[in-house]
Amino acid sequence: MQDWWRETFPQGRQNLTIIDTNGHPVSIAYGEKGTGKPLILIHGIGSWSYSWRHCIEPLSKHFRVICFDAKGYGFSEKLAYPEHPGHQLIELERIIRALCNEPAIVVAISLGALVSLAVVQENPELFASLVLINVPIFPERLPNRWMRSLSDLPIELLKIVDSLRLTFFFSTLVRAIVRVERREVLVDWSTVTPEEVYWITYPYIYIPGTLAKVTEELQIAAQEIKRLQQKQPNLISKIQARLGEITCPTLIVWGDQDRWFPVTDAEKLRSHMPHSQVKIIENCGHDAPANCPEELNTAILEFLQDTGFTNT
Template sequence: MQDWWQATFPQGRQTVEITDANGYQVSIAYGEKGQGQPLILIHGIASWGYSWRHCIHPLSQYFRVICFDAKGYGFSEKVNYPEKAGHQVIELERIIRALCDRPAIIVAESLGALIALAVVQAHPELCERLIIMNVPVFPTQLPSQGMRLLSLIPIQLIQLVDFLRLTYLFAPLIRAIAQYERQDVLSDDIKSAPDEIYWLTYPYIEFPGAIAKLTEEMQLSAREIEKLLQNQPNHISDIQAQLGNIKCPTLILWSDGDRWFPSSDGEKLRDRLPNSQLQILENCGHSASSSCPEAVNTAILGFLSN
């Protein structure tokens, strides 16, 4: 099967080195296409740059589109030391500084959008305009049964699965589970094609450490949500408290068919962001970039043309 990076980006897959939240040098995979103002695409949890496959070419007609894999995801480095809550915020800021030569347009989805909010709060100089989709900013639990199950499995067991490379043996099962779970984030009339499932699951089957790092992220997220609900110090409530500090023009896109987070969360978020507007995406699932990419691209370009 043709390499997705080579087929999508003129220079294929590139890498950039950053210092991560633990102080170590790590390699981040990215691709870029187009010229002009940088527009950086930020994926959500259990995903990687491939999730933006339908948006890269249309947006690259007008902008320098940069699509990367967060540390631990996709083709980026999987480290073998524990992460700490909030590491993604530190690392996203450093990725933006490394790849963007001027204030960027930030387009982010799901958990990536929550992380983007935190970065823009702390470093407003990095962002000229912000576009966020289906943001888990007012969560009550991990949104899917699969996520909740994964968050409860001892990390040592998942690390053993990775070490023994059992993902190769269970590749058909992993793809079948991904196909089932994937439907939860798509609109009802969309089915994932075999090549989509192949690429979505590719890192978890091929790269040691990928499933362990995903499990670790699920467990970190579950703990942060638990602290939020118990009114203990946590990163989510910190982001909520500082929403009013985001001054850049912001477009909030929310899917009417999002099974994970209700559109009322989008309304609440709009009311707390001073310079924001909310647009509802019709007949669209949580993963808007896959469920209704044409509507997403049209909304983004319309917002950026004003």
């Protein structure tokens, strides 16, 4: 297979060092393409920059598009110490500050969208506008059975799996499972190609530490959702309580066939955000960038043009 980063970005994969929540330097993998106003694409849980493969080129014709892998994901560094709830908020803020010299357009999906909501509430000066795709702002539980199964496993066990490179030795099985599980986030999962499965699973098979770190993130998410449902202190309810404070223009995008989070959440979220609007994409699942990229790119560009960002 070709180097996806080099094939996608003029300078290939670049690396940025930030100080994370625990005070440790961590290397963040990113790529950029295009010129003009910065537009940052933020992936969801368990994913990496490849999830934006169909959006980068079309959007880069109008903006300086930046993709990055969050700490512990994809090609970014995976540090061994435990993570704490909310670490992504501080790290996203520091990534934006490091890569952008002006307020950015932020396009984010799923957990990345939830994190972006928290960051814009604390740092509105960093955001020119916001696009939220299928954001889990009103979750009841982890949406996927594999996520729930992984979140119940001891981290130490997953570290052993990583250290023994078991995902590499059982790579055929890992890819087969992922291909089948794609049916939950796509309307027509039969169109998934071997190349897509190869790159989606690449970090888990070839980059040690990925499985354990992603599982740790799933455990944190599961704990936060449980606290939300039990009305205990949690980050999600804090984000919910401050939705009305967000003043930057916001587009809420939802796939009408999202099996993870109901499409009715889109209008529910809009009712809490006076500066937002909703776009429902028909025949589209949770993974909108893969499922319906043309419709998604069109919705993003039309929204940005309507809200005063001139396309170059």
